[in-house]
Amino acid sequence: MKIKTRLRYIFWLSNVVAVTVGFLLFYNAQSIAQEIGHLRIVGTIRQGIAEISALHNDYLETKDASILMRIRQRYEGIDLALTEALGAFRDGPTLADVRDISRMKNRNAALFDSLLKKSPQGGAPWDERIISDIRSNSYTNIAITHTMNDRLLKRLYILQQRMLVLIVVFTLTLLTGIWMAIHIIWSYFVKRILLIRQGSSIIAGGNFHFSWSDDADDEIGELSKDLSAMAIALSASYGKLEDKVEERTKELMKAKESLETKVHELEEANAKNRAILASMDDGVIATDKDGIIMLVNPKAQALLKWTPEDVVGKPVMSALDVRDATGAVLPENERPIPRALKKQAPIHANATYEFVRSDGIAFPVYVAASPIVFDGNVIGALEVFRDVTEEKEIERAKSEFISVAAHQLRTPAAAINWYLERLIHGRIGALTGKQMDYFREIERNNHRMIKLVNTLLNVSRLEVGALKIQPVPVDIAKLIQKTLAELRPMIEKKGIKVKTEFGKDSSGYFDPELLAIVTSNILSNAVNYTAPRGVVHVGATRVPVGARVGGTVLSEDSMLITVADTGYGIPEREQSRLFRKFFRANNARRKHTDGSGLGLYIVKSILDKTGGHIWFTSAEDKGTTFYITVPLLAHGNDGSLAISTPV
Amino acid sequence: MAEQRKKTVLIVEDEPSQLMVLRDELAYSGFEVLTAGSGEEGLSIALARRPDAILLDMMMPYMDGETMLLHLRKDKEWGRQVPVIVLTNMIPDDEKRMKNIRKSGVTQYLVKSSWPLEAIVDVIKRKVR
Numbered sequence: 001m002k003i004k005t006r007l008r009y010i011f012w013l014s015n016v017v018a019v020t021v022g023f024l025l026f027y028n029a030q031s032i033a034q035e036i037g038h039l040r041i042v043g044t045i046r047q048g049i050a051e052i053s054a055l056h057n058d059y060l061e062t063k064d065a066s067i068l069m070r071i072r073q074r075y076e077g078i079d080l081a082l083t084e085a086l087g088a089f090r091d092g093p094t095l096a097d098v099r100d101i102s103r104m105k106n107r108n109a110a111l112f113d114s115l116l117k118k119s120p121q122g123g124a125p126w127d128e129r130i131i132s133d134i135r136s137n138s139y140t141n142i143a144i145t146h147t148m149n150d151r152l153l154k155r156l157y158i159l160q161q162r163m164l165v166l167i168v169v170f171t172l173t174l175l176t177g178i179w180m181a182i183h184i185i186w187s188y189f190v191k192r193i194l195l196i197r198q199g200s201s202i203i204a205g206g207n208f209h210f211s212w213s214d215d216a217d218d219e220i221g222e223l224s225k226d227l228s229a230m231a232i233a234l235s236a237s238y239g240k241l242e243d244k245v246e247e248r249t250k251e252l253m254k255a256k257e258s259l260e261t262k263v264h265e266l267e268e269a270n271a272k273n274r275a276i277l278a279s280m281d282d283g284v285i286a287t288d289k290d291g292i293i294m295l296v297n298p299k300a301q302a303l304l305k306w307t308p309e310d311v312v313g314k315p316v317m318s319a320l321d322v323r324d325a326t327g328a329v330l331p332e333n334e335r336p337i338p339r340a341l342k343k344q345a346p347i348h349a350n351a352t353y354e355f356v357r358s359d360g361i362a363f364p365v366y367v368a369a370s371p372i373v374f375d376g377n378v379i380g381a382l383e384v385f386r387d388v389t390e391e392k393e394i395e396r397a398k399s400e401f402i403s404v405a406a407h408q409l410r411t412p413a414a415a416i417n418w419y420l421e422r423l424i425h426g427r428i429g430a431l432t433g434k435q436m437d438y439f440r441e442i443e444r445n446n447h448r449m450i451k452l453v454n455t456l457l458n459v460s461r462l463e464v465g466a467l468k469i470q471p472v473p474v475d476i477a478k479l480i481q482k483t484l485a486e487l488r489p490m491i492e493k494k495g496i497k498v499k500t501e502f503g504k505d506s507s508g509y510f511d512p513e514l515l516a517i518v519t520s521n522i523l524s525n526a527v528n529y530t531a532p533r534g535v536v537h538v539g540a541t542r543v544p545v546g547a548r549v550g551g552t553v554l555s556e557d558s559m560l561i562t563v564a565d566t567g568y569g570i571p572e573r574e575q576s577r578l579f580r581k582f583f584r585a586n587n588a589r590r591k592h593t594d595g596s597g598l599g600l601y602i603v604k605s606i607l608d609k610t611g612g613h614i615w616f617t618s619a620e621d622k623g624t625t626f627y628i629t630v631p632l633l634a635h636g637n638d639g640s641l642a643i644s645t646p647v
Numbered sequence: 648m649a650e651q652r653k654k655t656v657l658i659v660e661d662e663p664s665q666l667m668v669l670r671d672e673l674a675y676s677g678f679e680v681l682t683a684g685s686g687e688e689g690l691s692i693a694l695a696r697r698p699d700a701i702l703l704d705m706m707m708p709y710m711d712g713e714t715m716l717l718h719l720r721k722d723k724e725w726g727r728q729v730p731v732i733v734l735t736n737m738i739p740d741d742e743k744r745m746k747n748i749r750k751s752g753v754t755q756y757l758v759k760s761s762w763p764l765e766a767i768v769d770v771i772k773r774k775v776r
């Protein structure tokens with residue numbers, strides 16, 4: 001049954017017991033009170049009787065009639081008291097007392113009557129018989145009252161005992177009640193709760209296999225059942241969990257194994273790559289797409305005196321100092337890695353750069369950079385470089401050698417020139433025609449040799465990268481005119497018609513020396529490789545970006561120079577090799593033995609370096625047209641060779 | 648009416664072959680010609696005789712043309728302003744070199760193999776005026 005119900009039972013039970021016992025006590029107390037009341041009445045009667053006796057004695061002595069009045073009052077009084085006593089005693093279980101009181105009352109009444117009869121108001125003396133009646137009545141009454149008193153006291157004693165018993169019973173009942181209450185609380189509540197607590201602490205400790213039964217119908221029982229059920233459920237789910245964990249662990253172990261295998265494979269591949277990088281004789285710097293250094297191979301570390309910790313994670317722009325050949329710091333947008341990233345294609349540095357080692361020493365390098373593409377996205381860039389100190393040294397030595405050699409070659413050639421000049425001008429005496437011819441031939445060959453030496457010097461300077469470009473304002477038209485003037489002897493000799501056509505504005509910023517080489521070579525080619533009475537058209541004009549010229553679309557605003565001749569043309573088979581060093585087409589070789597094969601090579605090299613272009617159209621025996629563009633915004637290194645050229 | 652004094656030109660050149668032809672042409676053109684076969688000789692003759700112009704070769708042993716010129720230009724009274732025309736076959740490859748040469752006070756820099764004698768004489772004539 002439910003706790004509340006049980007409690008209610010206990011409550012009512014204890015109420016009933018308490019009420020019962022209380023009622024009994026009350027009843028007992030009331031009985032005691034009653035008897036004490038009786039005692040009082042008996043006491044009053046006794047007192048009355050005593051008074052009457054006294055009065056009787058008084059009267060007997062004094063024969064006072066007023067006393068008779070008082071006696072009469074007393075008898076009435078006693079009668080009342082006895083009547084009252086009767087009433088009181090009748091209520092109680094004291095039959096004997098009632099009898100006695102009745103007798104007393106009757107006797108008293110009888111006596112009273114007789115007294116009244118025998119005692120007139122005048123106060124006749126009582127006779128002996130009355131006096132003895134009075135005395136015997138008195139004695140009897142007193143005896144009765146004594147008896148009544150005894151009886152009363154006995155009854156009171158009994159009642160008192162009963163009271164004591166009741167109190168003991170009450171106390172025992174109370175104690176029993178308390179004990180029972182405690183017992184009930186203990187066994188019905190506390191013990192079960194302690195059991196529950198014990199069980200739950202075991203479960204909390206992790207042992208789910210403990211259970212107990214408590215089949216009682218009340219809330220504690222339900223709690224027990226629930227806890228039991230919880231324990232079972234926990235046990236079950238723990239079991240399930242354990243199974244799951246085991247399963248998962250197995251899976252994980254498998255995954256781990258396969259990962260380990262993969263890792264091992266990757267490490268192997270990585271080690272191989274590392275070996276490749278380590279064995280490369282070129283330095284490699286790899287960055288991410290923001291230019292942060294990710295990798296530096298051993299050769300790069302050795303060349304730059306870097307340790308990986310110094311530079312990995314830093315931007316390559318700040319970690320690596322790059323200079324151009326003059327020693328000036330290279331601006332960021334010209335550095336290979338940003339260029340490769342921007343262009344998203346490989347970049348070869350077309351000039352020699354210098355890298356600066358961690359100890360501040362610079363060394364020349366050839367650099368190439370390319371973007372790293374993964375999955376179609378540019379994820380970084382790669383810079384590969386080689387220390388070319390030795391090559392540069394060799395080049396410098398070569399350059400110096402050539403410079404000195406050229407000087408050495410030119411010196412005697414110059415001397416020969418001057419001697420010839422004086423001879424030909426007749427300063428050493430008049431010459432015959434034939435002598436003059438011979439001297440002129442010598443002069444011509446000498447000039448050719450000097451020209452060759454100069455060309456060779458230019459070629460070597462070009463190859464070494466020592467040609468400096470300095471743009472100044474130059475009038476192309478004027479330059480072309482000047483070149484044509486130099487070629488006048490040949491033009492007139494061959495009867496070639498030269499037409500010029502210049503645009504409105506034929507000036508721009510060019511390096512005059514280099515441009516002179518270009519015009520000189522192209523124009524002299526046109527004149528030399530055109531048959532007598534041929535035509536050479538020369539034009540120079542500005543053209544805007546996007547214009548279509550000779551089959552090519554221009555990529556920027558340029559100055560366009562066209563030289564068209566009606567000469568021997570270039571055979572189609574040989575056109576692809578036209579700009580190669582020392583190349584001479586077969587028909588040209590036959591017609592004009594003097595060429596070195598270097599002219600167009602130089603022209604192309606110069607134009608390449610200054611951002612210009614050259615292309616041509618040609619048909620054998622019909623003619624050739626050369627197109628040359630020079631960008632209007634020339635940008636080259638500075639440095640000038642401001643050497644005067646003869647006017 | 649006094650004859651206009653002949654202009655004097657000092658040629659400083661160590662190769663006799665070149666020296667001879669230059670001297671001949673200059674004399675033919677009406678100059679008084681002084682010659683020196685080395686840098687030191689050139690310097691001392693120049694300071695002593697104070698020619699109107701100097702033709703200077705660059706490549707000479709011991710004291711080369713550049714050094715001689717530097718010393719010459721130190722002479723505040725006269726050496727500083729005398730026209731010096733460098734006649735050489737050397738074309739300096741790098742700009743630094745050229746700058747230095749310019750700094751040392753060259754009036755004009757002629758490459759031998761490009762300049763005929765007549766043209767050289769014209770230059771001198773212009774510079775001594």
